Amino acid sequence: MKLISRYLLRHLFKPWAYILSGFFLVAILADLFDHFIDFMGAGAPLSQIALYYALLLPAYLPYMLPISLLLALLYAFWQLSKNSELIAMRASGFSIGQLMTPYLMVGLASSIVLLAINECFTPWATQWTRQFLHTQGASRKGSGFLVPVAYKNNRAQRIWQIGSFDTRPSSAHEMRNISLTQQRPDGSIEFRMDAARARWVDDHWWFEQTETRYFTPNDDPQGPAETNATLEMTMLSETPADFINEIKDSSERSAREIQAFITSHPDISEGTRQRLRVDYHYRLATPWLCLIAILIGVPFGTQTGRRGMGMGILFALLSFFGFYILMALCLAYGKRQLLPPLLAGWLPSMIFLAFALGLLRRIR
Numbered sequence: 001m002k003l004i005s006r007y008l009l010r011h012l013f014k015p016w017a018y019i020l021s022g023f024f025l026v027a028i029l030a031d032l033f034d035h036f037i038d039f040m041g042a043g044a045p046l047s048q049i050a051l052y053y054a055l056l057l058p059a060y061l062p063y064m065l066p067i068s069l070l071l072a073l074l075y076a077f078w079q080l081s082k083n084s085e086l087i088a089m090r091a092s093g094f095s096i097g098q099l100m101t102p103y104l105m106v107g108l109a110s111s112i113v114l115l116a117i118n119e120c121f122t123p124w125a126t127q128w129t130r131q132f133l134h135t136q137g138a139s140r141k142g143s144g145f146l147v148p149v150a151y152k153n154n155r156a157q158r159i160w161q162i163g164s165f166d167t168r169p170s171s172a173h174e175m176r177n178i179s180l181t182q183q184r185p186d187g188s189i190e191f192r193m194d195a196a197r198a199r200w201v202d203d204h205w206w207f208e209q210t211e212t213r214y215f216t217p218n219d220d221p222q223g224p225a226e227t228n229a230t231l232e233m234t235m236l237s238e239t240p241a242d243f244i245n246e247i248k249d250s251s252e253r254s255a256r257e258i259q260a261f262i263t264s265h266p267d268i269s270e271g272t273r274q275r276l277r278v279d280y281h282y283r284l285a286t287p288w289l290c291l292i293a294i295l296i297g298v299p300f301g302t303q304t305g306r307r308g309m310g311m312g313i314l315f316a317l318l319s320f321f322g323f324y325i326l327m328a329l330c331l332a333y334g335k336r337q338l339l340p341p342l343l344a345g346w347l348p349s350m351i352f353l354a355f356a357l358g359l360l361r362r363i364r
Helices: 003-042 046-082 085-091 096-120 122-135 240-247 255-264 270-301 309-335 341-361
Strands: 146-153 158-166 175-183 189-201 204-214 226-233
Touching: 003 046, 003 096, 003 122, 046 085, 046 096, 046 122, 046 270, 046 309, 085 096, 096 122, 096 255, 096 270, 146 240, 158 240, 240 255, 255 270, 270 309, 270 341, 309 341
Parallel strands: none
Antiparallel strands: 146 158, 158 175, 175 189, 189 204, 204 226
């Protein structure tokens, strides 16, 4: 790395660390204000609370990372302009393109890292923090980790109706009041099994207090019902992850999981499919805001010496707030089927990318 690049990045990374840490601190304090009584009432250990906030912060990164990067870049350019270093660099033969290249690399790397975090870590972390709040008593209306599940395995032609399913990752994912229907390839019922309880042990399901009824191809009962106190169900391919994915909130799904859900549920309504596809494109588009933040920040940052730090920050923040307003509108119109999913997810990023490139062309 060239000496000038290291010098420019040093001016960026220090304020970036301070600004991002400040945003994280505000987010933690705001959440702690809401849940402190729940934590104390449940006697949550300090280590678990610390883990909760460590896993909570990735959900804020799509909003905090781009804006903190933009503010840090504006501050870096202001420092360089205040000391006339930017003018000296330009006089020494460095073009704006050369000076902004290290910052563009940071923006590109931040976008790629944020995309990877959103796909591989944030969905799991969001689910874990939600379940942790339920176990600490944040949900006053009952056990929020016990939920009913309706699941259809199209490939195996099985239909599940589960009265309550324990979603906690540390549990045996106990199920109660299960009704399992196995269909034949022609759609007729082969058998229906009712069970009072089921647990996931040793990588397969164990059913308890079962009653199984078999049917002819004409759906007529075939013989008396079979009862068992305990039944090992090694033939079932469904895992707890399948049921958890079925009931996940949109914020707990990665783009890959959203696409897999759409593929495995061909019978969902067109409105639901549209909303999921909008979320899919939104997941893929938002990380690139880090790169767009750099492209917007460079033209505003080079003007801070003449207009002042305050005006540069004001114009840049107004641009960012405009982006989020446009994003909210596009998502709303997309989920109401007034915009195609691809356009709803990517249009704000494309508009602001064009806006940033237009500003860059005006730099002298």
